Amino acid sequence: MAFPMIRGCYRLPSTFSLSRLLLKERVVLKGPGNTRPAPSSLAAATTAVRPYSSDQGEQKKHQKVVVVGIPNPFIWFRTRIYYFLIRTYFDREFSIEEFTEGAKQAFSHVSRLLSRCQFESLEGLVAKDLIGKLEEKCNLLPSNYKKALSAEPDEIMYTTPGDVGIFYDDNGRKFVSILMRFWYLTSARLPDDSMEGTRIFQVGVREGQAETKRLLTAIYEFQREFTKGVPPDWIITRIEHSKLLD
Template structure:
């Protein structure tokens, strides 16, 4: 079950936005890479062994830009100071990871009615149109199980005000996850294949994919502390 942290709130009106303080997406999402370059992360194979078995796993390490890291901390400080003194980016990221896994699973199974209260209403219709047109293997690749999420990081942070003085915060999250869906080698750009063996089993081929989910919440006094997903992208599957 997705935690109550990620339920629906009234969407920000498209007109009347007085101010938005946001980090540039093309900079915030930049991570330095050292080994296998896959988008904005470093991926490598590591091996460990004991008396009974050898085990292979994929290790994903992100190296953020120090300047961007510092700027995002300023935004978190502003959120705690002016919006919610109990806000924790660590707790938010954990809830976002659970929400991402749950919502991606619903998308994979085309259960669009169950997205109500989790995803913005105007976005659900667009997702239904896109997902329904995908081949079955691409639909399967949308699903990210919790233990298949290799790495996640917050990106763009925005603060919004409307004409009525209502306050909103948006946080963009990027996720890297493995899938065993059988995708043509040229169907999804920017992905890499990995051979992953668990225990003594045969190595399984998995593809590393990325997804972007944006969460928004209204911080106006008296409004329930609920987040909703207002943007969803899955590599070249859902753009």
């Protein structure tokens, strides 16, 4: 089964360090302490948070999250070479921007299936051997942790490509893998002591009201076989949710 908008062994290290995370307008940092953010591959990005309405005029406003990083020029350039190789030797229509958008949709869909323990629905989307492992872990999670696995599309704050892999197996089959990192908000109630390294925010819903949300991270790796005659489908071969699926 193909993910929407995703077309289509040298491992690249992370390209950037996430140096600052700012939430503008009615998003206020509540908990102290520093995070240990995952690497990012963009110098800066701005993404809309779920809109809220004020009591006066019911005019929708949008909150923003800004991610600022300091790029490593050498790694940035090398990553682009890998994208060029994919377009040249595997898929002429490949676009990392289009892939990123499709990966974001796939992440939201699969995370919701995991949250609901709908493991049969993961077939064709997630590698078979990984589904069994996820089922074992998810069945042991309390309900609030399961809820935190789900990432609604409008709660995804930031999406960025990570490592890129191009490799062949002993039979000459060709594969490309792209690791994606996601930052998303959740309103699930999670114990602070077990979620070290995350930040808690007060998100304005209406004037005079605020909802507590926590910023979580997830890593999903997408792999596609480019051997001639094989369906052009991407499949998820790795899933990690910070502090939830350890």
